[in-house]
Amino acid sequence: xxxxxxxxxxxxxxxxxxxxxxxxxxxxxxxxxxxxxxxxxxxxxxxxxxxxxxxxxxxxxxxxxxxxxxxxxxxxxxxxxxxxxxxxxxxxxxxxxxxxxxxxxxxxxxxxxxxxxxxxxxxxxxxxxxxxxxxxxxxxxxxxxxxxxxxxxxxxxxxxxxxxxxxxxxxxxxxxxxxxxxxxx
Numbered sequence: 001x002x003x004x005x006x007x008x009x010x011x012x013x014x015x016x017x018x019x020x021x022x023x024x025x026x027x028x029x030x031x032x033x034x035x036x037x038x039x040x041x042x043x044x045x046x047x048x049x050x051x052x053x054x055x056x057x058x059x060x061x062x063x064x065x066x067x068x069x070x071x072x073x074x075x076x077x078x079x080x081x082x083x084x085x086x087x088x089x090x091x092x093x094x095x096x097x098x099x100x101x102x103x104x105x106x107x108x109x110x111x112x113x114x115x116x117x118x119x120x121x122x123x124x125x126x127x128x129x130x131x132x133x134x135x136x137x138x139x140x141x142x143x144x145x146x147x148x149x150x151x152x153x154x155x156x157x158x159x160x161x162x163x164x165x166x167x168x169x170x171x172x173x174x175x176x177x178x179x180x181x182x183x184x185x
Contacts, residue, residue, distance in 0.1 A: 033053045033056055033145070034145065034146045034147060034148045034161070035050065035051060035052035035053070035056065035142070035145060035146075035147050035148070036049075036050070036051045036052075036147065036148050036149070036150075037049070037050050037136070037147045037148070037149045037150075037162075038050075038149070038150045038152075039087075039134060039149065039150070039151045039152065039153075039169065040151075040152040040153070041125075041128055041131060041153040041154065041171060043128065044124050044125050044126070044128050045122065045123070045124060045125075046089060046093075046095060046122065046123040046124075046125055046128070046131065046134075047099075047120075047121070047123075048086070048087055048119075048120070048121040049118070049119070049120055049121075050080070050086060050117075050119040050120075050121075050138070050147075051116050051118050051119075052116060052117050052142070052145070053114070053115070053116055054104060054106055054116055054117060055115075056142065056145050057076045057080075057104075057117045057142075058072045058073055058076055058106070059072070061113060061114070061115045062111070062115070063106065063108075063109065063110065063111055064106060073104065073106045073107060076102075076104075076117060077102050077103070077104065077107075077117070079102075079141065080102035080119045080138075081100060081101065081119070082100055083097045083099075083100040083121040083123070084097075084137070085137060085138065085141070086119055086121060086136070086137070086138045087121060087134050087135070087136055087137075087138070088134065088135040088136075088137060089123055089125060089131055089134050089135075090130065090131055090132055090133055090134070090135070092127065092130040092131075092132075093125045093126070093127050093128060093130040093131035094125060094127050094130075095124065095125040095126070095131070096123060096124055097121070097122070097123055098122045098123060098124050099120060099121055099122035100119075100120075100121050101119065101120045101121075102117060102118065102119045102120075103117075103118055103119075104116065104117045104118065131171050131172075132170060132171055132172055133168045133169055133170045133171055134168065134169050134171065135167055135168050136162065136167045136168070136169065137167065139162065139163060139164040139166075139167045140164055140167065142164075144163060144164065145163070146161050146162065147161070147162050147163065148161055149161070149162050149169055151169055151170075151171060153171045153172065154172070155171075155172055
């Protein structure tokens with residue numbers, strides 16, 4: 001199935017990883033591009049894919065021009081390379097990280113636009129039925145940048161826009177979990 005807003009293919013039983021961003025692009029003013037976050041729960045596997053525009057993460061969409069810009073790219077990759085900085089499954093699900101990876105074409109000599117940061121993450125959850133939601137600490141880091149999310153779980157799939165101060169995505173429509181309250185638009 002092709003997802004129009006997220007622009008990624010979703011395959012059966014698999015999805016997701018994660019990407020993030022920080023600084024608004026120079027000259028963009030209040031205009032901030034949204035990142036995308038796809039989450040899927042399949043059995044005990046929770047997977048995530050994140051994509052954020054490079055301009056939202058480091059403030060530019062070209063090869064780093066100096067040591068300061070190179071350091072900004074390195075620091076962003078380090079932050080995004082740790083799953084706990086991006087997503088935190090609810091503790092009751094007893095999830096442990098099995099994959100955490102971040103990358104960007106900004107580390108290449110002559111990167112080709114559009115430039116993004118991408119992250120891929122996976123967890124093994126001992127009690128997936130207890131995974132009522134996922135917290136997104138990344139949203140405090142991206143400074144107001146919204147995430148267009150797609151959540152695929154046992155109850156089907158759901159799309160929504162999430163941004164701080166709302167930092168939790170519900171997985172199940174359960175009592176006390178308001179999926180509609182997530183859209184901060």
